Amino acid sequence: SAVISQKPSRDICQRGTSLTIQCQVDSQVTMMFWYRQQPGQSLTLIATANQGSEATYESGFVIDKFPISRPNLTFSTLTVSNMSPEDSSIYLCSARGDLYTGELFFGEGSRLTVL
Amino acid sequence: DQQVKQNSPSLSVQEGRISILNCDYTNSMFDYFLWYKKYPAEGPTFLISISSIKDKNEDGRFTVFLNKSAKHLSLHIVPSQPGDSAVYFCAASAKTSYDKVIFGPGTSLSVIP
Numbered sequence: 670s671a672v673i674s675q676k677p678s679r680d681i682c683q684r685g686t687s688l689t690i691q692c693q694v695d696s697q698v699t700m701m702f703w704y705r706q707q708p709g710q711s712l713t714l715i716a717t718a719n720q721g722s723e724a725t726y727e728s729g730f731v732i733d734k735f736p737i738s739r740p741n742l743t744f745s746t747l748t749v750s751n752m753s754p755e756d757s758s759i760y761l762c763s764a765r766g767d768l769y770t771g772e773l774f775f776g777e778g779s780r781l782t783v784l
Numbered sequence: 785d786q787q788v789k790q791n792s793p794s795l796s797v798q799e800g801r802i803s804i805l806n807c808d809y810t811n812s813m814f815d816y817f818l819w820y821k822k823y824p825a826e827g828p829t830f831l832i833s834i835s836s837i838k839d840k841n842e843d844g845r846f847t848v849f850l851n852k853s854a855k856h857l858s859l860h861i862v863p864s865q866p867g868d869s870a871v872y873f874c875a876a877s878a879k880t881s882y883d884k885v886i887f888g889p890g891t892s893l894s895v896i897p
Contacts, residue, residue, distance in 0.1 A: 673827070702885075704887075710889065711873065711888060711889040711890055712873065713887075714885070727884075761828075763827075772818060772833060774830065775827030775829070776827050777825070778825075778827050780825075
């Protein structure tokens with residue numbers, strides 16, 4: 670298993686600002702992922718963070734809005750840019766525990782509220 | 785289009801009884817299924833999984849059943865305990881795209897003492 674830490678755990682942000690969420694894994698992992706959970710909704714995959722290359726974004730998510738960095742095998746950041754109230758969500762970092770299955774380990778999440 | 789469905793948003797069960805959480809999927813390419821449990825203010829925690837080559841997997845009080853022909857799986861918790869009260873997410877992935885784990889909307893389970 671992997672222990673995943675996220676910072677900040679929560680924040681209240683003003684419309685139009687940007688916030689960077691940090692994700693630290695206690696072991697080297699090949700694949701890291703960023704999910705969003707909007708109020709009352711399920712987890713939606715934003716992007717796969719690839720070490721040494723550009724992130725791979727899912728339909729409906731773009732790099733300009735959600736730039737991602739993955740400088741090494743234990744760390745990633747997600748920035749939520751030019752925030753609006755619709756971006757109020759829990760943002761979750763995850764890492765794959767097993768290369769050949771879908772098992773993921775999650776951080777505790779970062780709850781963002783945009784006013 | 786929701787590929788993983790959990791049609792019951794909530795479920796209440798008496799302590800000691802069986803909890804059955806259901807999940808349906810539409811994508812026939814899915815071949816690995818997972819259940820996650822989520823407490824408020826925490827990230828989801830992996831609970832149990834099943835490969836499409838099996839129809840049952842058991843781990844202590846938790847058993848997952850898979851019916852591929854019906855594209856249906858269920859999670860059984862026996863006996864249910866108050867600490868099991870949480871949101872349960874069904875999730876699925878396909879061998880062709882292990883990058884993506886698709887989550888259902890979740891079922892909120894309340895176990896009543």
